[in-house]
Amino acid sequence: MTQTVLEIAELQLHFFTDKGVVKAVDGVSLEVGRGEVVGLVGESGCGKSVTSLAIMGLIPQPPGKVVAGSIQFEGVDLTKISQKELRKIRGDQVAMIFQEPMTSLNPLFTIGNQLIEVVRIHRKVNKSEARKQALEMLRQVGISREGILDDYPHQLSGGMRQRVMIAMAMMLNPKLLIADEPTTALDVTIQAQILDLMKNLNKEFGTSILFITHDLGVVAEMCDRIVVMYAGQIVEQTDRFRLFRNPKHPYTQGLMNSIPKLEDKRERLYSIPGQVPNPHQMPSGCRFAPRCEYVMDICRVSSPELLAVEEGHLSRCFLHQEVKEVATTST
Amino acid sequence: MLLQVHNLRKTFPIRGGLLGKQTGEITAVDDVSFYVKKGETLGLVGESGCGKSTTGRAILRLHEPTSGQIEFEGKSLLALNEEEMRKARRDLQMVFQDPFASLNPRQKVIDILEEPLIVHGMGNSKERKEQVHELLHLVGLNQSHAMRYPHQFSGGQRQRIGIARALSTKPKLIVADEPVSALDVSIQSQVLNLMADLQEKFELTYLFIAHDLSVVKHISDRVGVMYLGRLVELADRDELYEKPLHPYTQALLSAVPVPDPDAQKQRIILSGDVPSPANPPKGCAFHPRCPHVMDICREVRPEFTDQGGGHFSACHL
Numbered sequence: 001m002t003q004t005v006l007e008i009a010e011l012q013l014h015f016f017t018d019k020g021v022v023k024a025v026d027g028v029s030l031e032v033g034r035g036e037v038v039g040l041v042g043e044s045g046c047g048k049s050v051t052s053l054a055i056m057g058l059i060p061q062p063p064g065k066v067v068a069g070s071i072q073f074e075g076v077d078l079t080k081i082s083q084k085e086l087r088k089i090r091g092d093q094v095a096m097i098f099q100e101p102m103t104s105l106n107p108l109f110t111i112g113n114q115l116i117e118v119v120r121i122h123r124k125v126n127k128s129e130a131r132k133q134a135l136e137m138l139r140q141v142g143i144s145r146e147g148i149l150d151d152y153p154h155q156l157s158g159g160m161r162q163r164v165m166i167a168m169a170m171m172l173n174p175k176l177l178i179a180d181e182p183t184t185a186l187d188v189t190i191q192a193q194i195l196d197l198m199k200n201l202n203k204e205f206g207t208s209i210l211f212i213t214h215d216l217g218v219v220a221e222m223c224d225r226i227v228v229m230y231a232g233q234i235v236e237q238t239d240r241f242r243l244f245r246n247p248k249h250p251y252t253q254g255l256m257n258s259i260p261k262l263e264d265k266r267e268r269l270y271s272i273p274g275q276v277p278n279p280h281q282m283p284s285g286c287r288f289a290p291r292c293e294y295v296m297d298i299c300r301v302s303s304p305e306l307l308a309v310e311e312g313h314l315s316r317c318f319l320h321q322e323v324k325e326v327a328t329t330s331t
Numbered sequence: 332m333l334l335q336v337h338n339l340r341k342t343f344p345i346r347g348g349l350l351g352k353q354t355g356e357i358t359a360v361d362d363v364s365f366y367v368k369k370g371e372t373l374g375l376v377g378e379s380g381c382g383k384s385t386t387g388r389a390i391l392r393l394h395e396p397t398s399g400q401i402e403f404e405g406k407s408l409l410a411l412n413e414e415e416m417r418k419a420r421r422d423l424q425m426v427f428q429d430p431f432a433s434l435n436p437r438q439k440v441i442d443i444l445e446e447p448l449i450v451h452g453m454g455n456s457k458e459r460k461e462q463v464h465e466l467l468h469l470v471g472l473n474q475s476h477a478m479r480y481p482h483q484f485s486g487g488q489r490q491r492i493g494i495a496r497a498l499s500t501k502p503k504l505i506v507a508d509e510p511v512s513a514l515d516v517s518i519q520s521q522v523l524n525l526m527a528d529l530q531e532k533f534e535l536t537y538l539f540i541a542h543d544l545s546v547v548k549h550i551s552d553r554v555g556v557m558y559l560g561r562l563v564e565l566a567d568r569d570e571l572y573e574k575p576l577h578p579y580t581q582a583l584l585s586a587v588p589v590p591d592p593d594a595q596k597q598r599i600i601l602s603g604d605v606p607s608p609a610n611p612p613k614g615c616a617f618h619p620r621c622p623h624v625m626d627i628c629r630e631v632r633p634e635f636t637d638q639g640g641g642h643f644s645a646c647h648l
Contacts, residue, residue: 043515157604158379187378187542189601192586196600214515217588240592258520259590260549262572268527269549271520275485 005176005208006032006055011069013047013054016062022279024050026232027069029306032176035206039223039240041213043255045276046229048212052178054079055210056096057086074175092122095169099181101161105153111164112149118171137167141197159190166197173205180212195222216259220244228252231277231287234306238313248315250292286318294319332405333504333536334367334390339399341382341389345609357608359385361560363399364635367504372530372537374551374568376544376583380605382560383540387506390538391423392416403504421451424497428509430489434481440467440492441477447499466495470525487518491525498529506538511546523550544587548572553641556580559616560608562635566642576644579617615647623648 013025025047032038040048053059055071057078071078073094078086098104106114115134119125125133131149138148141163153161162182169177179198183191195218202209211222219226219240226243228236228251236249247253257270274291277283283290289299298318306316341360344353360382367373375383388394390401392408401408403423411419427433434443444463448454454462464474470491481489490510497505507526511519527550529535541547547554548568555565556579564577575581582599589596601620606612612619618628627647635645 043517159604187605188544188586189378189582190604191588192598192600195588196598215588216516216590220590220592221588244590244592255516256590258516260520260523260545261591262545262548262584262587262589269520269524271524272517273521275487275518276515 003034004031005034005036005074006030006210007070007072008051008055009070009072011051011054011071012067013050013059013064014067015064019280023232023282024064024279025054028229028232028234029069030227030234030237032208032210034175034208035202036225037202037209037211037223039211039213039219039226040229041216041219041226042229043214043276045231045279047232048229049180051229052096052180052210052212055178056090056094057083088122091118091174092172093174094176094178095172095174096178096180097162097165097169097182099184101158101165101185102153104165105161107153109152110149111151111153111156115149115164115168115171118168122172133171134167137171138164140170140201141167142193143167158186159193162186162190162194163197166194166201170201170205170207174207176208176210177201178210178212181214182211183218184213184215191218198222216256228255231282232279233287233316234314235288235316236314237306242313248309248313248320249288249317250294250319251288254291254293286316332366333369333403334538335400335402336366336386336390337364337400337402339363339386339389339401340397341385341394342397355609358560358611359608360389360396361611362635363557363560363562365555365562365565367536367538369503369536370530370534371552372539372550374547374554375538375540375557376542376547376554377557378542378583378605380559380608381557382608383542383557384508386557387425387508387538387540390506391420391425393425418451421500422503424500424502424505426490426493426497426505426507426510429513430486430493431481431513433493434489436481439478439480443481443492444477444496444499447496451500453500462499466499469498469529470495471521485518486514487521490514490522494522494525494529498533501533502535504536504538506540508540509542510539512541512543519546526550544584556583559605559611561616561645562643563617563646564642564644565635566644567640570640570642574642576638576642576648577617577646578621578623578648582622615645 008028008030011025011028015022015024028051042048066079112134116130119130119133143163183194201207213219223240225239227234230251236252247256254272258272260269272291277287285301286299286304289295296318304316304318306314307321309315309320339360340362342356342358345355345357347354363386377383385394389396408419441463444466445459448459463477467473467476472491511522514522539550551568554568554571555562558579564580575584582601585599603620614630615628615633618624625647633645633647635643638644
């Protein structure tokens with residue numbers, strides 16, 4: 001990796017609710033390099049979407065608050081700058097696409113209006129030039145029909161709307177694209193089209209992508225490096241080959257074994273017992289301990305650190321950490 | 332043969348204008364025929380709007396079929412009047428996709444599970460209570476859960492309650508419409524295992540409707556693929572996944588992302604979107620997107636026929 005575009009360090013994001021403090025993101029550190037596609041995976045409520053919204057400064061405050069840590073984008077700490085400065089970066093250098101393309105496009109404006117607005121806010125160009133750029137970008141995402149600029153979002157299918165969203169995000173050639181479950185609402189044949197498109201944009205423009213999803217199949221196809229989250233923390237992080245060939249953390253292993261695969265014959269599926277802990281009552285010790293089949297005494301009392309099992313492969317589990325170290329901390 | 336569906340059709344009117352005059356119609360299910368054998372699981376897959384859910388609902392007459400025949404244990408369901416149909420639903424139950432919307436938020440679990448028993452006049456009050464506790468136990472919950480409301484449960488637990496409700500009348504056939512698609516993968520596998528266990532224990536027959544090809548493959552004995560209201564292919568599970576005949580099935584299977592970065596895959600990327608069911612293409616519904624399209628496909632609708640060994644396909648190739 002040559003250069004780092006995004007560097008999140010020890011991010012702590014808490015929600016202050018009536019029932020108490022929810023540590024939605026608890027000490028997350030991750031990097032995205034130039035031209036790299038990083039996958040952020042985990043199940044509902046693990047903090048993956050909150051992390052991505054925090055990068056964009058889109059967490060409502062209150063109740064949310066970044067309590068500690070930093071989000072460095074090209075050397076600027078996004079948690080420290082004003083809303084006005086953030087607005088300049090957002091949409092221009094960092095763009096985001098969301099899961100539901102219908103709710104993230106304004107139903108009252110035409111596609112053309114919305115694309116042209118993006119250009120005109122950030123660049124000093126006249127309307128006809130902006131229109132030309134919008135058409136060119138739409139062509140890049142595979143829509144070559146000129147009349148599209150006068151269409152309203154409801155006139156388009158789900159796959160077309162997501163293409164428009166991607167075109168809008170890519171309009172100003174951002175350095176980083178954050179994609180939060182961009183294909184979850186789409187059918188598989190349309191999903192294949194959109195993933196193909198995103199891969200091409202990544203290659204052609206060198207845009208870095210932070211790809212947030214719960215679908216391990218999508219991650220395996222799209223991402224160079226993968227970060228697995230559980231209950232607000234990163235539990236494992238490595239490149240895609242090592243993650244799928246040799247997952248270290250019991251949660252990652254459980255997740256992989258629970259998905260039915262096209263190649264398997266019918267047998268019982270592995271299932272991780274129990275459910276994700278209530279964010280108001282996190283277990284003491286390792287957060288996965290109550291569901292883990294390798295649980296040891298130490299797991300229930302002290303929290304494992306996210307440490308390297310080998311070069312470039314991090315795991316938050318006592319199983320892989322020095323027995324000696326475990327012995328000293330438990331006595 | 333538990334269930335036989337012949338030439339099932341379901342159309343919905345499109346109304347427009349000031350007076351709500353009918354301006355067209357959508358054919359949601361178009362000439363669909365299949366059968367389900369006792370004790371097996373028939374999977375029905377397809378993308379949104381292909382008519383798989385409407386087919387499931389039409390079998391229980393939750394949507395009244397426009398034409399066709401539905402035979403359950405040799406008796407025609409469409410010949411029954413409303414009262415007789417209600418009684419017949421004791422043997423035909425449904426599990427829905429959204430465990431949040433399909434349970435009444437103002438009823439306690441015990442009332443949700445007891446209601447079908449009361450409707451079908453099964454047992455006295457004491458026996459019914461006992462049965463509710465037994466049902467909860469069967470789906471991996473316990474007696475203490477009976478007095479709670481649906482919002483006090485997680486998605487996976489709610490789906491267990493939905494399954495318990497479907498089981499309460501001791502049905503022969505369960506139509507499960509996307510029962511695990513709202514759940515996280517670790518919870519999804521728990522529910523799929525539960526459904527497999529219950530099937531074995533009570534010799535249940537499932538019509539399992541889903542869009543996730545891996546899930547359908549996991550649970551089904553035979554699988555049918557739908558496109559734009561029509562069944563395009565139906566075969567034994569392994570046969571369908573290993574030797575798909577229809578170009579749509581081939582494209583669909585190749586589009587599924589595989590959780591293995593080492594897998595070498597030849598992906599068929601279809602161009603365009605599914606056409607509107609209000610105005611389906613002439614001839615074969617798939618022809619505008621088909622990589623192997625021939626002249627005949629644009630004119631003549633292919634028959635859904637047995638290509639040998641119970642492998643049905645509707646394609647001119």
